[in-house]
Amino acid sequence: MTCSEVQRVLPELLDDVPEGAFPTAFADYAFADDAFADHVKSCPVCSDLVSDLKLIASEARQLAASDEPAPRVWVQIAAQLRHEGIIHEPEQVRRPVLVPSGARRSGWSTWWLAPIAACLVVAGAYVISHKPAQQMAMQNQPAAVTAPPAAATAVTPSPNVSATPSAKSTLPKTVVPHPPAQKSVPSPEGVESAAKADIDPEPSADDRQFLSVVSTRAPSLRATYESQLQTVNADIREVQLYLARNPSDADARQELMDAYQKKALLYQIALDRIQ
């Protein structure tokens, strides 16, 4: 058999050639075609070729399942499945997992917490500056910034935000946006408009008011809260700027929501501490 003839039959016979380096595997293997086997064993060019092609084929198998998609892929799949009504979680289901629970995200249905958290922050700062300490201690309950993901009802703001009859007349009527219907795919406009409204490198009036109250009631803590506020504001700004350019990035929206929650939590912790 010549080299050309080996080449002609190689596509048919190559996958029958055993693994392993020549000459051990080739020497002992009972090839279906003796002429082919004899030539490959004796021709260094053809034996190198066969060995190389076998090596390529075996190494290629390592590439299967070697890469991982970005987290956004699952987020988008889940959103689409909800949009199509294919996902419909029953109320009292125990969530089964085959992966660590930390890997699961809260998904689309909490994205609307970002503007709500922002409103809570604004309302909380206003209340801090206008209500007496006693009323605040009674009414300033932790804001519902960690509402369960499946909640389809509007998040109830903290009682001091709604128009309580006994509240001072200076309390604003804060309008809290309602979340979108559970099955609809949330549009990016809500987050983007809240983001654009807040993009400002300078501390907001509410932040200044908050720090002013902290300075009055617990001056030793002002520096700490100012520093923490700067950090969380920087995080919010960074994500807002990114989202303004990439409004459909679900991961970034989740990050913005997390940052707003952190800020609301910071306000809450400060309130609890300085009473």
Add this chain to the structure above:
Amino acid sequence: MTDPKDRITEAEAIEQAKQGHEAAFEVLYQLHKRRVYSLCLRMVSNPAQAEDLAQEAFLQLFRKIGTFRGESAFSTWLHRMTVNVVLMQLRKKGLPVVSLEETLEADDEAPRKEFGTKDVKLTGSIDRLQLQRAIDKLPPGYRTVFVLHDVEGFEHNEIAQMVGCSIGNSKSQLHKARLKLRDYLKFMRAEKAKTG
């Protein structure tokens, strides 16, 4: 720590997914995402496009999950669906899924001695990154058959059915793909040896 009562098998996840449980869908996604995405990535060589294709493959799977009866393995079903999604995309783009050549041409396939590469041996081991790059350089038709056979493990009769060619054509495309990869890898090694 995950409660043992919360762990489910793939079969249970499939049944719960048929009832619309989000967590069950996610379990199935986590189980198969790497295989699906890697297949897409190998075939289109573009991570963003591969993600879109993987997403589409899972969406199609989940839309049809109610029809899955278990006659074949779930992974096989998903695998084939993924290949169909990718091939459809390649066809939409007008890219050749597989070459129309039916036979080898003898003079193309005679062993060649490449200038400057004869001393560079390929046998021993192959750098995975170099192999990935070499696969990316393959013409689409060769790449399709190579990925389906050598990476994903489909047989030639399955590949022929999926891409719409003969078994002989599938084998010849695979052989040509491997020869090209050998050339690319030898060239890369020679270049690396020169630069040190």
